[in-house]
Amino acid sequence: MRILNLHDDIAAELRERREQGKRLSFRRSHMNRLMAGEILTSAAACWFRGDETFEEMESLIGITRKEITKHTKLILSADDLSDANTEPEFFLSVEGMCGITDHPKQRIRQLYELGVRMASLTWNETNLLATGTEGDPARGLTKKGKKAVEAMNELGMVIDVSHANEHTFWDILNVSEKPVIASHSNCRSLCNAQRNLTDQQIAAIAVSGGLIGMNAYGPFIAEEEEKRGARMLAKHARHIASIAGSEHIACGFDYTDFLAEYANNSKHDLSMAKDAQRFPEALSEEGFSEEEIRNITFGNAFRFLKENL
Numbered sequence: 001m002r003i004l005n006l007h008d009d010i011a012a013e014l015r016e017r018r019e020q021g022k023r024l025s026f027r028r029s030h031m032n033r034l035m036a037g038e039i040l041t042s043a044a045a046c047w048f049r050g051d052e053t054f055e056e057m058e059s060l061i062g063i064t065r066k067e068i069t070k071h072t073k074l075i076l077s078a079d080d081l082s083d084a085n086t087e088p089e090f091f092l093s094v095e096g097m098c099g100i101t102d103h104p105k106q107r108i109r110q111l112y113e114l115g116v117r118m119a120s121l122t123w124n125e126t127n128l129l130a131t132g133t134e135g136d137p138a139r140g141l142t143k144k145g146k147k148a149v150e151a152m153n154e155l156g157m158v159i160d161v162s163h164a165n166e167h168t169f170w171d172i173l174n175v176s177e178k179p180v181i182a183s184h185s186n187c188r189s190l191c192n193a194q195r196n197l198t199d200q201q202i203a204a205i206a207v208s209g210g211l212i213g214m215n216a217y218g219p220f221i222a223e224e225e226e227k228r229g230a231r232m233l234a235k236h237a238r239h240i241a242s243i244a245g246s247e248h249i250a251c252g253f254d255y256t257d258f259l260a261e262y263a264n265n266s267k268h269d270l271s272m273a274k275d276a277q278r279f280p281e282a283l284s285e286e287g288f289s290e291e292e293i294r295n296i297t298f299g300n301a302f303r304f305l306k307e308n309l
Ligand SMILES: [Zn+2]
Pocket: 095, 162, 163, 184
């Protein structure tokens, strides 16, 4: 079953290989693993930890874009999005905008011109624009952050709230005139991780017309290691459906199996891209209809991107 994945940390792996002086093998490391899971549309996330400069951001985004366009299609507009492609295609996303230290509107435009179509204002850090999940709970979106949100709305760059702290989350919801996405977050009421969403946040994303991408990263699925896997992630989807309706659920698997620093993370039946088809199976076991499953794995995100890119 065709899958659209709202978060895949491809750029981190490209950077890791470059730093180790290894030759890039985008087809071997990314096209093939995504194809094995039938993930045919994917957000290629460029991840910034909090200390990168704007030039470093531009450089990583540029490397990622170059690798994608060498091997497949880069999605830049709604017209580029297909539901008939047989090999993975990508759009560029940014995770964390720590490199923006001045002129937020102009910088956001520069990122847009580089091809970025979805972005979160912070990763977990505190920066000029906003406050991430590890920042001061009393600090939210800044004045410059508000300008960034306005610029993203104007340009058609989708706002990703996955790493925002709660204060920033609510500030963004107040300012944004467009629906927002939590590209890779689950439900806090089922797994008490800071990166997961409260029931109120889930409801607010749905009211905005947005989406929640279900995350296959074990510690966000369940606190108990033995519960981690596709069945439990399907229960997160059921919980969102009960609050907001299944039309607001998508996939944001956040696979990191190809990153050396995460190689020792706990493994479960959905922890690698090649396992992705376990998710629709588990949704079926959880009682979702065939049509709902097609929408959760692909249709909901496809429609959202058609309307918002
Ligand atoms: Zn993340």
